[in-house]
Amino acid sequence: PTTTVKGSQFLRPYFEVSGACPGCGETPYYKLVSQLFGRDMLVANATGCSMIYCSSTPSTPFTNDKNGEGVAWANSLFEDNAEYGFGMAVAQNVKEARILEIMESNLDKVEAPLKKAFEAYVAANGDREIQRTLKDEIVKGVKASKVKEVKELAKFERDLIGKSVWIVGGDGWAYDIGYGGLDHVLANDLDVNILVLDTEVYSNTGGQSSKASQAASIAKFAAGGKPTAKKDLGQIAMAYGHVYVAQIAMGADKNQTLKAIKEAESYKGPSLIIAYSPCVEHGIKGGLSNHQRTQAKAVECGYLALYRYDPRNEKPLTIDSKEPQWDKFQEFLMNETRFNQLTKLKGDEAAQKMFDKTKEDAQKRYKALVERKQD
Template sequence: MKDKKIVMGELELELELLPEPEPLDIPKFNQEFRAVVEAYNEGSADLEMPADELLARSHIAPGTGSYRDFSYIAPDIPHYIASNCTACMECVTECPDTAILAKVLPENLVEEELAKIEDPETRERMRAHFAKTKKFYDLPQKKGKEAGLFSIFVDPTKCKGCAECVAVCDDDALEMVRKEGEMVPHYKEEFDFFKSLPDTPMEYINERTPIDLMLTDKTHLYVGGAGSCAGCGEATALRMLAAANAFAYDDQWGIVAATGCNTVYSSTYPYNPFLVPWTNSLFENAATDAMGIRMRWDQMGWQDKKLWVVGGDGAMFDIGFQALSRMLSSGMNINVIILDTQVYSNTGGQASTSTYMGQETKMSAFGKKLKGKTEHRKEIAEILMMHPDVFVAQTTAAHFNHFYKAVFAANEYEGPSVLIVYTTCQPEHGVADDASARQARLAVDSRTFPVFVHDPRKGQRLSERLDLRMNPAIYDDWYTDPKTGKPLTFIDFARTEQRFAKHFDKDGNPSEVLLAVQEERLKNWRRLQELAGILDKKKQKAAGD
């Protein structure tokens, strides 16, 4: 390429232009990057690795997180008790690190694979991972089909010991045990055996039961190895998004990720948990970036290739809101998932417009005069519903069916769609590592974060488009907790999180600020009821009775 002369006023510069970079040779790229990952794993990268073309071009190979080893992170690890298991799949679904996986295989095939193991003790350790459950063993037998054995295995190199899997298991099929002796090597050996097994046959997977999607290998496009916090609520949502997309589209979809926690823990060089193409953009322009990619893909004839924008509070509620609004108004077929933590976790816990009033954060401290954040929370879902013909769903990763069905519907919708997902942030909310699902369910039950789906295909009126099902007691102001016989309110939710702790006196009485937040949450719920026509339906139901 010839030199180029540039004149700037009286200054004349001659620049030697570099040649255009050649397209990447993907097999060669992955092979070269394997050496980079190994150097980082050995701790020698900063001393021995030269600056190379891959680093200069900000490339990270797909799925390199699978080579990352977290087995030294936590002192405890989940232990599977097959005799108690019902194959509910909640542990596999809720794990934020792809550290606990499951398969269903025909009984005779399992016995064949076990027979290949010569050492009797090792064979019995492997056999202990297989359970005869009603769902996959008894019911198929009754239908004259081949009975399947359900298995759970834990990958010690991905597990961070958050115990989320144990917390969501209502069957006492998992317990945390101390890592001692040869336990970690045994776990690695057992997980290698799991990976050597054939994939779950499709006859054991019911497409009408979305929670079973992760039984098949092809849905694990989020491989773990991300640097997210233990128990991270965001990572679970991303894993579920990846599984839902993979089940329908394999790896034929892509991600535009806005600056935030998700870009930090999913692209901490050289580790990447995704097996799909992705690009990291800035806080404010991820939606705009996606518009350009969508246009280019459409030019290439890739209209059916799905594109998802991933962002948090800043990217979608605040600095990137205008770009998001413009994208939605364009009518382009782009999907968005908002990881709603109600705080800028990536910058040390600053408040955002997603933050609840009264919440204590780094930029809204609790003091003598100001009691935490003084502004109201922006209800972005309700704002987005006012854009023309936009599919909007507000959901949580703990409401498995609601989440998966929202993803499927968003993909099917020919136009812009947005999912707002409640994602617990353990360090900033002050909750335990195993509490993501519990807090998400409590947020919904207490009207703190109602779930709903707004589907423009359902009709012209909001009351036809807006569906509040999956919220408890949708005709009432509050849901009555059957354990206490009392209404479950925002105050009950706030008691469980450190971010609201200073609002309670020594006797546990809430502050005036929290009572005001509770009233604001009730008003928000009533507004949703009105938009969905719930009150009219309640009157009709009463008249019919």
């Protein structure tokens, strides 16, 4: 069954060979989303690493199937990607509303077989698999119909199967430069899926610190270690109450990753998925070939927690990771150059104070999650 982790990997990937760094922590998420929804995806991709490895002309990691179906992808700017994807969703909604209007207003005028197809399409209520089974019949029936009023449907042939709208980008976009637009989209009730590939640093532009960077991490503009805490984008989004929110780390829990992505896409409203994505800028010991194991260790020690917030449930918040083993926290930090070099820069005592702050920040985030769950 393709609903399982193993079974999902028998689905065709519509994202295959990218130009990303070997072992990139972002691309496995992109590949998985394309396997689940690639035939019907409309993607607005923020400028950054994911934009570069998706659009290095003349190559592209995206592929179509034998029916010509596949990901429709575009990039606008760093600062307006959320609004760009929001516009895609609005435009799609307008077209879908017009399709239904034409069908419903002509049910008693069209030929019997076409009427039956129209009724089934309307009753499908946006179910893309049902729409796919009806598409050819509707197109054929419209072309053969003697009713002029339904001929307009011919220009909507490519829109008869609904679209899964995805807004994708890194933490530099989502936490910083594009945050105003992201917040605007979350504050609305439009059905869009936002995938944040969180590397905790501006990866594409040289490794600058972002609001997603952890305290004590070394990066450009934070050469002595970042003094302030990581922005908790997930809990900010949860405060709205109507937004689906999940934090995932594939190497820590593949089942939770798959479940969160599918739940987010099925939610009829704004969805935010924060995907922890180890990066070459982290300086992981042994290189990025270890990035999946690194994700598992990050969750084990409490560096990040896995959770899903689904407004459809009576108790919306589910914490999917176990109680953190806080005694392993510093061991995790010391496995990455962005942290372990701080002792050379600051000395043992000053560096330890900063490491303690990183841990305290993580504990505060986890405590806030537990309290929210209890509420």
